[in-house]
Amino acid sequence: KQESTGTSSGNVFLEAPQQLAKEGAWLLRRCTKPNKKEYLKIVQAVVLGFLVMGFVGYFTKLIHIPINNIIVGGA
């Protein structure tokens, strides 16, 4: 595979992104993409984690609203 060493068109700002785009396209084609089953499995895991973390934080915050009012109101 030949690497382009010179900047034939003379503009580095245009050359680098072009090169990157070419390499990027090559890489993306070579990648294994998640198939439907894999994707759903990951989605399930992430959603689960999200719900757990989100709601634990949510309820903590919720409970603290009245508690904070008491603390700050009394101070």
Add this chain to the structure above:
Amino acid sequence: MGFRVLTLIRPFMGVIPEVASPDRKVAFNQKVLWTVITLLIFLVLSQVPLYGIMSSDSSDPLYWMRVILASNRGTLMEFGITPIITSGMIMQLLAGAQIISVDYSLREDRALFSGAQKLFAMLITFGSAMVAVMTGQYGDPKSLGAGICLLLIIQLFVAGVIVILLDEMLQKGYGLGSGINLFIATNICEDIVWKSLSPLTINSGKGPEFEGAIIAFFHLLFVRSNKFKAVYEALTRSNLPNLTNLVATVLVFSVVIYLQGFRVEIPVKSARFRGHRASFPIKLFYTSNMPIMLQSALASNVFMISQLLYRRFPDNLLVKLVGVWEPYKGSSQFFPTSGLAYYMTPPREFINTLKDPIHFVLYVGYMLTVCALLSRAWLDISGSGPREVARELRDQQTVIAGYRETSMYKELKRIIPTAATVGGVIIGILSISADLLGAIGSGTGILLAVTIIYNYFEAFAKEQAEMGGLGVAGM
């Protein structure tokens, strides 16, 4: 450096509070328990307001870092995990640049190094606390009085030390993963859930409105006589989170999860065990979310300095070139409206991309370039470049199927740096799109949350497999 800096740390080692390593490998269930407890402690601390604050209405100089710092303004967790991260980053840099010489294979060196990191983190906590109080973050120090000032500093310091110890506890094996990731991800998820379901009401002239987008949807449907208008408002109101934001969030999540699964599978076989075939995956997001985190940290520092300068010297031309700051419509939070800082911030709403296309173009150019460069640089900093990976594989006597051992490096060299750069650019694109669509939690936040949860999931699965395997073998 002629003598070793680390030897300076030794006398302090006895004074630094430390978590004892577990004497036995902790059971998986126990680990989950400890992790949950740690999380709860952190969350509760994030809600406890600092005693003695006079005002929290001033513009928050740390606004830009809140997402990656897992910190909550005005609470005990004001600095969140900042001290740990900052200390870690600086120490890594110093060690990498050989300013501090560390021999990772020596157990004592490792202990000294982590002790130094902890000490540094505590110093940063103390220093930040002092700066915050003295520069009037919680109100003018003169009106607060010396007693309250001292109390505030002590509160912040103790809270910071607790966080440091919690993180250490998780890392030493009592829990899953690292405290930092856990706290960041939880804060982001909580932010999203809160913006959907918050029961708080705000009155802005049209009567009380619910902050939570989903709750507001039902409320508006109920309260407004024109049902179509109600739905429209639920979808597009701009002063509080709306349903479109929620939909955008879900969309970004889905795309990120999909892209997370992209990997180049390299078939490998072991030279030791004949016929043992496996695959060595190289993820598209090879550097994970590091480019975004580094970019955030960099931008935040620039913003902090720019804001400070602008407040002091608002008429200086050079200062104005770096950034001009004004409060954003309605809130007291400052945003840059011109200067270097302006082009480093995302356009706030989609309309603004059309109103100021130069800003948009420059911003996109900046983000993508920085992400690509940082991603590439991270390979060297973190030691995960093709050379290191090739060496590890060789140590484990693993070779790529069909290749000779020597050309393994070349093949890796073709893939890994490209994955890092391309992955970095894609992450940048995702972040920008998420911000444009108005997704809750910002592009950075969602990316972080997904990658962290995904890593946890992988660690989970691995631990379970290990535990399961051990259990069977033990029988």
